[in-house]
Amino acid sequence: MKELENLYAFELKKIPFIERKTLIENENTLITGPAKSGKTFVLFNYILQNKKKKYLYIDLKDLRVDKFSLNAIEAFINANGISMLAIDNWDGVDYAQNLNIQKIYISKRYYPIKNFKHVRLNTLDFEEYMLFENNPSSLITHTFNNYMKFGTIPHITQSTPELKYLNIQNMLNEIFDSETKKEIFIFALKYIGYAFSLHQIFQLLKKRIKLSKDKFYIYINELIEESMIFLIPKFNQPNAPKKIYAYDFALRDGVTFEKKFTSIYENMILKELLKLEKEIFYFALIDFYIPDESLAIMAMPFASKDSIKNTLSQISLEIGIKKIEIITMGFEDDYSYNGIQVEIIPYWTWALKDEK
DSSP, rough: HHHHHHHHHHOOOOOOOOOSSSSOOOOOEEEEEETTSSSSHHHHHHHTTTTTEEEEEEETTOTOGGGGGGGGHHHHHHTTTEEEEESSOOOOOOOOOOOOOOOEEEEESOOTTTTTTEEEEOSSOOHHHHHHHHHHOHHHHHHHHHHHOOOOOOOTOOOTTTTTHHHHHHHHHOSSSSSHHHHHHHHHHHTTEEEEOOOHHHHHHHHHHHOOOHHHHHHHHHHTTTSSEEEEETBTTTTTTTEESSSOOGGGTTOOOOOOHHHHHHHHHHHHGGGGGOOEEEEEEEEEEEEEEGGGHHHHHTTOOHHHHHHHSSSSTTTTTOOEEEEEEEEEEEEETEEEEEEEEEHHHHTTTSSO
């Protein structure tokens, strides 16, 4: 039990923490979310707010931790009167299943476990980013530009422009154990907003790296399960190519010199839409379509009245659209078009609405 004693001796000190929308309550909790979304900091903040509880924190990626020592964890917890067990980088095993204590497990992917509340922690949305930037006197357009530049990963947002791409590259090298999986993710970053079939992605990657079909499907499914990439299908066409997006749009700057403003802008919009936890599709001339809401969303950062009128005239209305939101970078308006409500709204106003 010496190893467990060393882990138990760990005393958490005060950490800089900015409140997140997702928090832990007093119950067994499984926190999932993509790499570097802030899961560990949310856990540490909860521990510091509950200092009266005796806790044992274990990071299963800690090289000093021998999983064999965890066989004695229940006896150790009982002997020391521990009331909270926190396991980071959890592997799906309930190491204290026979104990009536609070358990908090953190993982990049979801594992089914009974009597646990499942909480998802994503990277920063626009509203949370404003808190991290902590510059209330800043113009909203300036905050928007910084958000687009630095993205949604908490520690990357604190980068200087000169070090941003190095911090991104260091992060990618840290979070991926497999070079192949990293290359697949880099491909996704480079081609944000493009439509591909999985077969096309495989064929393109195979020209660059040594890659078996089995490994490709394992890794790309892991990236999807870990919410690091999103493949958006075409509405009513399940076999059509899917549009590819990443969990953080600004990471692209760390892997390519090429600029793709419109694709990044689309990804920023998807980032907000994912909070709705609804099925999302794309369609001809429609960037995102949510059937449950009969809602179409179009990314038109530099829209004008004429360009919007021209685009609307080409949209098929047969899929049941009742409302169209056109997300711009300043222009705003609202009116009815062929019985459909059209709202033209700047990104920052749209992202801060209570309801999309």
